[in-house]
Amino acid sequence: MYTTDLSGKGKGKAEAAVAEDPALVAAFEARVANDEFIEPKDWMPEAYRKTLVRQMSQHAHSEIVGMLPEGNWITRAPNLRRKAILLAKVQDEAGHGLYLYSAAETLGTSRDEMTEALLSGKAKYSTIFNYPTLTWADIGAIGWLVDGAAIMNQVPLQRTSYGPYARAMVRICKEESFHQRQGYEIMMHLAAGTEAQKRMAQDALNRWWWPSLMMFGPPDDKSPNTEQSMRWRIKRDTNDELRQKFVDITVPQAEAIGLTVPDAALKWNEERGAYDFGDVDWEEFYAVVKGEGPVAKERMQARVKAWEDGAWVRDAARVHAEKRAAAKLAAE
Amino acid sequence: MSDASKEWPLWEVFVRGKGGLSHRHVGSVHAADAKMAIEHARDTYTRRMEGVSLWVLPSAQITSSDPGDAAALFEPAEDKVYRHPTFYKIPDGITHI
Amino acid sequence: MDAIATYALRLGDDSLILGQRLGEWCGHAPALEVDLSLANVALDQIGQATHFLNLAGALEGEGRDGDKLAFHRDVMDFTNCLLVEQPNGDFAQTIARLFLFAHYQELLFTALTASKDARLAAIAAKAVKETAYHATLVSDWVVRLGDGTEESRARMIAGLDWMWRFVDELFVMDEVDAAAIEAGVGVDKSALRGAWDQRIDAVLADATLERPAARRPVLGGRSGRHSEHLGHLLSEMQFLQRAYPGATW
Numbered sequence: 001m002y003t004t005d006l007s008g009k010g011k012g013k014a015e016a017a018v019a020e021d022p023a024l025v026a027a028f029e030a031r032v033a034n035d036e037f038i039e040p041k042d043w044m045p046e047a048y049r050k051t052l053v054r055q056m057s058q059h060a061h062s063e064i065v066g067m068l069p070e071g072n073w074i075t076r077a078p079n080l081r082r083k084a085i086l087l088a089k090v091q092d093e094a095g096h097g098l099y100l101y102s103a104a105e106t107l108g109t110s111r112d113e114m115t116e117a118l119l120s121g122k123a124k125y126s127t128i129f130n131y132p133t134l135t136w137a138d139i140g141a142i143g144w145l146v147d148g149a150a151i152m153n154q155v156p157l158q159r160t161s162y163g164p165y166a167r168a169m170v171r172i173c174k175e176e177s178f179h180q181r182q183g184y185e186i187m188m189h190l191a192a193g194t195e196a197q198k199r200m201a202q203d204a205l206n207r208w209w210w211p212s213l214m215m216f217g218p219p220d221d222k223s224p225n226t227e228q229s230m231r232w233r234i235k236r237d238t239n240d241e242l243r244q245k246f247v248d249i250t251v252p253q254a255e256a257i258g259l260t261v262p263d264a265a266l267k268w269n270e271e272r273g274a275y276d277f278g279d280v281d282w283e284e285f286y287a288v289v290k291g292e293g294p295v296a297k298e299r300m301q302a303r304v305k306a307w308e309d310g311a312w313v314r315d316a317a318r319v320h321a322e323k324r325a326a327a328k329l330a331a332e
Numbered sequence: 333m334s335d336a337s338k339e340w341p342l343w344e345v346f347v348r349g350k351g352g353l354s355h356r357h358v359g360s361v362h363a364a365d366a367k368m369a370i371e372h373a374r375d376t377y378t379r380r381m382e383g384v385s386l387w388v389l390p391s392a393q394i395t396s397s398d399p400g401d402a403a404a405l406f407e408p409a410e411d412k413v414y415r416h417p418t419f420y421k422i423p424d425g426i427t428h429i
Numbered sequence: 430m431d432a433i434a435t436y437a438l439r440l441g442d443d444s445l446i447l448g449q450r451l452g453e454w455c456g457h458a459p460a461l462e463v464d465l466s467l468a469n470v471a472l473d474q475i476g477q478a479t480h481f482l483n484l485a486g487a488l489e490g491e492g493r494d495g496d497k498l499a500f501h502r503d504v505m506d507f508t509n510c511l512l513v514e515q516p517n518g519d520f521a522q523t524i525a526r527l528f529l530f531a532h533y534q535e536l537l538f539t540a541l542t543a544s545k546d547a548r549l550a551a552i553a554a555k556a557v558k559e560t561a562y563h564a565t566l567v568s569d570w571v572v573r574l575g576d577g578t579e580e581s582r583a584r585m586i587a588g589l590d591w592m593w594r595f596v597d598e599l600f601v602m603d604e605v606d607a608a609a610i611e612a613g614v615g616v617d618k619s620a621l622r623g624a625w626d627q628r629i630d631a632v633l634a635d636a637t638l639e640r641p642a643a644r645r646p647v648l649g650g651r652s653g654r655h656s657e658h659l660g661h662l663l664s665e666m667q668f669l670q671r672a673y674p675g676a677t678w
Contacts (some may be wrong), residue, residue, distance in 0.1 A: 067464075071457075075666060079670075080496055095465060098376060098461045102342075227520075312578065316578070318364050371569065376462060391556065
């Protein structure tokens with residue numbers, strides 16, 4: 001899954017103030033403009049490094065926190081096939097978090113540092129995961145809409161300028177290809193099921209539609225870092241472009257299974273060859289970014305608990321390895 | 333909460349995709365010891381039949397060339413075209429060469 | 430259900446309940462990599478459960494498939510051993526349960542590959558590779574926790590202590606086993622105990638741990654007499670099927 005860049009306005013100014021050799025900066029910019037890959041030991045502007053660490057760690061945090069809403073249904077999946085699929089999918093999210101943390105680690109930030117930033121509330125993650133999964137249909141809606149939005153964001157990032165990030169994204173995109181399909185299949189099944197199942201499916205679409213549109217981030221005119229990030233090939237399409245693309249692709253998918261997108265303003269615009277759609281509630285978006293999502297506290301509590309409960313395990317393995325290494329040394 | 337010395341070390345993971353191929357770098361894992369690193373590599377990087385063999389190597393043990401030396405290291409090879417078979421013109425009709 | 434169908438059912442129930450328990454860890458493990466490891470074990474168990482339960486249903490011949498068996502039986506009809514339904518507890522308790530069970534399962538499946546029932550033998554042949562890995566993975570954790578810190582050692586001892594009363598049940602033979610052996614289909618579980626003891630003792634020695642003292646076994650899982658934990662596990666697992674009778678998913 002994905003996170004958009006949720007940093008506030010004005011970040012990066014202090015970073016830009018650091019004096020950097022203009023020749024190095026120019027050479028770097030030229031390489032990036034030429035679609036070359038930047039690798040860990042290459043020289044890079046400090047602002048590029050910091051932006052990347054922030055973006056990759058936010059992305060990784062989103063994968064990890066994103067395990068929770070879906071994980072909520074692993075023990076209640078309705079049959080053995082769905083249980084295995086869901087478990088495999090949530091496990092994939094763990095893997096994706098791992099790949100992304102690893103990519104960020106190549107820039108000199110440890111995973112523990114990033115984890116601490118998440119657990120202390122300093123780091124952001126995608127707003128979408130602060131909404132609750134109430135029924136089984138939410139598992140369908142998340143796969144279909146949330147992973148659908150994520151894929152749209154992630155596919156271009158396979159060509160992002162930072163090599164380790166791009167390689168992680170290639171692996172992630174390959175693995176995610178089943179995520180959206182399994183979600184849509186769940187929705188398709190529910191929409192063709194009993195009245196109760198249809199109601200469940202429509203209710204899930206109603207609740208997840210707008211938060212999914214928010215996943216692309218604030219409108220372009222309120223997205224201060226977009227220009228620099230696009231120049232650096234850290235971002236390859238604007239938020240509004242991707243949001244439009246998502247609406248255009250998803251609306252027919254909803255119609256095909258008889259579900260109604262909850263937007264009275266939704267209308268095909270022949271002239272633009274695209275859907276016109278209603279305004280996203282940006283007030284809600286910014287509130288959720290600030291940590292006021294309906295289940296933000298539960299999500300953080302779960303992560304903190306897992307981390308704190310696991311401390312003795314991590315310590316034990318480390319101490320054991322040290323003991324055995326010392327014993328081996330002594331025996332030699 | 334975060335103490336660099338307490339974190340499990342980072343290991344680089346290499347997977348042999350199938351018999352006959354060389355091991356290729358695929359990513360990394362954290363692990364307290366080498367055996368755990370193999371297990372974590374297996375559980376992370378071979379879930380989709382990606383491999384038949386694994387190498388793990390402590391990331392700290394890798395020595396890499398300096399990007400600043402790239403020109404000196406790699407560009408001198410550019411004009412050694414005679415190392416490539418296509419440099420030589422052999423008349424049509426001569427085979428097995 | 431006849432003896433052979435019941436035999437497959439028991440194998441399926443063991444894997445199902447253990448898979449369900451391990452699935453509870455997803456998203457909450459001590460480290461990201463460990464989360465992936467536990468999910469892999471859970472997926473293997475759910476896969477095994479699917480095969481064994483589908484086979485049990487087919488052998489029964491009354492139109493029940495694996496899902497019907499998994500989601501539409503009450504506690505008294507579940508035939509899993511008591512060990513696998515024990516709560517996850519802390520990581521050490523989860524490791525203790527998997528440790529004791531995985532070695533049993535690997536030995537059992539190894540023997541089961543010689544079953545005269547080609548379907549059981551085929552499932553066992555696939556599953557034995559999975560459980561061999563589980564046994565290795567979990568044994569390494571027993572050693573790390575046993576010979577780690579004071580705290581991990583105490584927790585590992587407590588985890589084994591919780592689980593130890595359910596060990597004997599793994600090897601108990603009854604009329605179902607007898608009939609399956611008679612038919613050349615089943616495994617003499619009592620004959621596995623020696624090899625199991627050796628494996629467990631070797632790992633415990635490496636972990637600098639004592640084998641827990643022998644105690645009065647708690648039995649009953651195979652005949653539907655379970656712990657209180659199983660009912661809660663089932664009420665969660667079967668919720669959707671119970672709440673929406675007749676719906677398909």
